[in-house]
Amino acid sequence: MDTRQPFDSTPDHVAFGVEFNQDETIFAVGTEDGFRLYESATGKLVLAKDLEGSVKFASVLSSSRYVALIGGGPAPAYSPNKFVLWESETGTEPFKIEYNMIPIRACLTDSYYCTVFESGVVLYELDAHAHNNTAERRVGIYETAPNCFGLCQLGSRKLVMPGRSKGQIQIVDLATKAISILPAHESPIRMFTMNREESILATAGEKGTLIKLWSTEQEAFLMQFRRGLEQAQIFSIAFSPSGDQMAVTSDKSTIHVFEMPWREQSAGDEVSYRPDSHAGKRLSYPYGGGNVRDIPSPLSSSPGGAYGGSPPTPGKHAGSPSSATKVKFSTSSSEREPTEFLGPGTVQGWPEMPPKHQRTASRWSYATPGGVTDSSTDTDTPPRRQAQKYGNLGSLPLAPRFLKDTYSTMSCKFEMGNEPTRRRQGSKDKERAGGQDETASVTTVRTATTFSRQKENPWWPQGRPPKGKIAWIDDESLVVVSAGRDARWEKFVLGIDHNGQRGIERRGWKQYLEDEGVD
Template identity: 30%
Template structure:
């Protein structure tokens, strides 16, 4: 049943089952609302709707059209427009703390919760939901902090190390040492012609950027405090970061490490839960534990194309050749506004930095503080998913900014102690 004997390295083992199959889209598999298939090895019991279900994690897919949630009884996938359950797998006593999707396909990476007696938190399952079977496994000596997927790569994040594998044969390609990374921070580019990875470096406040196509590593000293959140544009040419203080968000050119812009979420310390670039790279959204989502206008971007000649995947990994332009162009458009700043900003250099900061262009305030993750549905369309089981869609005025308007609200997962 195994395609080959498991290989081991640095206390980990890998198993590949029957090869990686072709993928289909979420929703094409039969009976999407039924319980889990017997391909899961533990006994399956029908879940009662009255059974208590806890929400353990929320993740977007790579194009923000779907989001996946890990629960104390399995996992679910929802569409964003409209917010609707597309896939549900309920498994008795098997919670998943990580559910990572591969775009809109049937392939997911699953990592069990500490309470999961059948799928431990030190094992990654590459799950093909169309055929209801595991097509690969990664097992480590320590707990897995994060998993990221591209069409050609699987990235597994441990507390002090990141492993990069070829998707087609699960062969190990790269190992990266990091500072302690309990949050599992790591982000990837998702354009097919670039492969950029950003993660914490070896020093506090440092971000390591790998341009694998160029065989270039860049270290960016982004903050004085530890990194709390980071994200890349789809092409990997821009990086946005926040520290554990949560007051400032900085945008960098990943090619030369230069800081392009700095925006301010607020003056008080907060935990930034997520950062997202808009598809046209004109806006940046951020959510925090203050229960507020901020949108900032971006003034700069990296222009130019990265060209990547990819080998035939059947031939296995090979060195890529990549050419990039690092020129900077202004991103100020006549139909978009600018971030507000203090009335005393003209005295920058004489007053504390606070007075010259760029503040958010638009805001959306939720009734109470909770863990939020954000994404852009369109140019002025913000999607917010909350760990309390709530889904929001809101819009902002691209000329005047200000308070966003709520367009949609759905309680996608209800809890016993909530209305």
């Protein structure tokens, strides 16, 4: 009698990557048989396209008319070195570009798109008529430090990417094509994002302990938050729609929410904090009172930017990208559905899910409080806890910096799932070394002299699929989406607990590839 179990010929569903559109209403997922589009607010499937092959990257425009695709995975639907623009109205592929090296990802807006490589970014203008898009519409080629994660953000006014040197950030003004350089971190850049007004940039280094805020208009350092004391890999950073809050996820399987210092600012009030130049030098202002000046919220749209008047301009302008070098190309021709959740004041149990993180006794989960709560008598407004974790210890003379740093005001666990990793021996050491093997090929975007050394891999460099990507639905709710075989969508809400303090709680989850979960 043969008791051996037969092989399961049914392929596992795999999400190779997750990408939100510009307004974060839809996220696209590359799968083993094509791509899928989901509604961010509900996690419901919007479109499933079978391409009879795997797609490692998919990104959709806000209008959902165009979808950018890059082939990859076990049986690529397209050559891995090809960028494809797929049109949803006709179901055709009116525009393709074949490169001499493998792109990692792409970014799309209504006016521009860019393809991201391990050593550079290529920017193009995007025409509303797909057939008019050609390689000749290239705007510029921007070289970067080794960028194995494909870090890049394309907004309506700014393009942000890693700089040429470790720890630097490049900001391209799309109107003037001028480039500004921010020496943001000593370690390699791990994650960054802009707020919706593109006036504030949040950055994180490879250590993952600090999140720094910068003014993109004045190229000045504003302030920093501390995620924790232990090193962690930052998965995602996202500002709320109003820009008053910022959420961060990491490989600690924790989502932290930071409140901006201007959150409690009422109309006409000003927040006082000390802006630094990005080089770390204290700025001097001719307004009296030494080098400290009261300034309005950096979200201000008044003339002169956040600082008003004659703002400081400490940024280093590197000029426009070089047009002397060439790249060889070959070309060929909703409104959100609301999700019903119980209100913050209603007692609700956690949804049942694989118990990696069990339900805790407290309904809300916080970062460790150490400050004093405000004794406000307004019952409608929760007392605001001090974000300084160690309270008055930070005011002691010669106190270490971590005692003075601002920590998250609330935190909560998110589910990373159970993923089989394919980590190669020594890959972590190679990544931490800053990609020394790739440093010599920084011009591969231009010359493609090392194309044979480019290893196509649908996973992230650590052998782990993308996890913990954040999108805010509104100022009081957000979702966290992860890829891989255990691909999950989770929804979190911010509210007030029974003690009158603000907190964050998970309210729904699902394995979106299988459409299983609890709302």
